[in-house]
Amino acid sequence: KQEVTQIPAALSVPEGENLVLNCSFTDSAIYNLQWFRQDPGKGLTSLLLIQSSQREQTSGRLNASLDKSSGRSTLYIAASQPGDSATYLCAVMAAGNKLTFGGGTRVLVKP
Amino acid sequence: DAGITQSPRHKVTETGTPVTLRCHQTENHRYMYWYRQDPGHGLRLIHYSYGVKDTDKGEVSDGYSVSRSKTEDFLLTLESATSSQTSVYFCAISELMQSSYNEQFFGPGTRLTVL
Numbered sequence: 001k002q003e004v005t006q007i008p009a010a011l012s013v014p015e016g017e018n019l020v021l022n023c024s025f026t027d028s029a030i031y032n033l034q035w036f037r038q039d040p041g042k043g044l045t046s047l048l049l050i051q052s053s054q055r056e057q058t059s060g061r062l063n064a065s066l067d068k069s070s071g072r073s074t075l076y077i078a079a080s081q082p083g084d085s086a087t088y089l090c091a092v093m094a095a096g097n098k099l100t101f102g103g104g105t106r107v108l109v110k111p
Numbered sequence: 112d113a114g115i116t117q118s119p120r121h122k123v124t125e126t127g128t129p130v131t132l133r134c135h136q137t138e139n140h141r142y143m144y145w146y147r148q149d150p151g152h153g154l155r156l157i158h159y160s161y162g163v164k165d166t167d168k169g170e171v172s173d174g175y176s177v178s179r180s181k182t183e184d185f186l187l188t189l190e191s192a193t194s195s196q197t198s199v200y201f202c203a204i205s206e207l208m209q210s211s212y213n214e215q216f217f218g219p220g221t222r223l224t225v226l
Contacts, residue, residue, distance in 0.1 A: 034214060043201060044154075044217040089154070091215075097142060097161070097205070098169065099215060101154040 002094055004025045006102035011029050019077035021105050023090035028068050034099065035075050036089040042090065046083055048075070080109045114138050115218035117202050123224045130189040132221050134202030136182075142205045143185040144215065145169075145177065147198040154201070160185055192225045199223070 003026045013019060023033070032051045036044040037047040038088045048064045050073065051058045056065045077084055091099040114137030122190030124130050134143060145157040145167075158177040166177050174196060176188045189196055202218040 013148075036217075043219045044203075046214045046216060049214045090152075097155055097207070098159065099144075099154075103153045 002030075002092060002100045004092055004100050004102035005104060006088075006091060006105050007089060008105060009103065010106040010108075011111065012108045013080055015080060015082060017080055017109075018041075019075075019080050019084065019109075021075040021077075021088050021090075023075070023102055024076070025071045025073075025092045025100075027094065028071050030068065030092045030094050032093050032096075033064075033066055033073050034091050034093070035062075036071075036091065037038040038087045038089060038104070040087075042068050047107050080107075085109045115204055115216060117218040117221050118131075119221060120219065121222045123134075123226065124192055125226050126193055127191050128137075130192050130223065132187045132200055132202075132223070134185045134187070134218060136185075136204050138204060138206075138216075140204040140206040141180060141182075142207070142215075143179065144203040144205075145175070145185065145187045146201045146203065147171065147196075148201060148220075149198050156185065157200075194225050197223060197225045203204060 005024045017042045035047040036047045038044050048057045050066045062075045066073045085108050087104045093100045116135045118133045141196045144159040146154045148154045155171045157175050160166045160179045178186045200221045206213045206216040
């Protein structure tokens with residue numbers, strides 16, 4: 001059974017610092033990996049999707065890498081801002097078009 | 112934003128009553144999903160659909176049933192609600208394009224409380 005882990009569960013950084021969020025998964029037979037953002041009381045917003053054949057994906061200040069063989073993905077957020085404060089979730093898709101989610105990392109960016 | 116709505120957005124009900132949650136999409140996506148989100152358990156898949164009248168169970172399907180009679184609507188029913196089904200329920204959609212599974216897009220959620 002696929003298991004997805006995100007460590008740390010919570011992270012606090014000063015504004016301007018780069019954020020590094022980690023995601024690990026136990027079964028490397030995945031189709032893709034997706035990073036989401038969730039604000040308190042809200043739904044999930046898709047940030048980046050990395051297909052299993054890709055090594056990284058970029059969107060603005062966000063960059064996500066994928067190392068399928070080691071079962072790891074990292075989300076980098078450059079020059080963090082208070083508006084980046086949220087919970088970040090990673091999820092992997094395996095057979096059956098189903099996502100398995102990690103527990104999330106709660107990020108606080110202090111002004 | 113993907114065109115996904117969920118109704119109701121909030122509901123309080125009593126143990127033993129039936130409850131139906133609705134997910135409506137305007138994107139004509141083939142795949143639709145129901146998840147629940149609970150502290151300490153994260154997001155878990157309840158049921159999903161890969162086409163009209165085609166559905167399958169997810170990780171936590173006991174006590175839930177689903178129906179999809181139209182592409183745009185996916186209904187989640189709790190036949191007899193229990194307190195353990197108090198949760199936030201999310202609907203999601205996705206499409207399969209060029210042999211690559213596409214992003215899943217999520218609705219705003221329904222907060223259900225079973226007393």
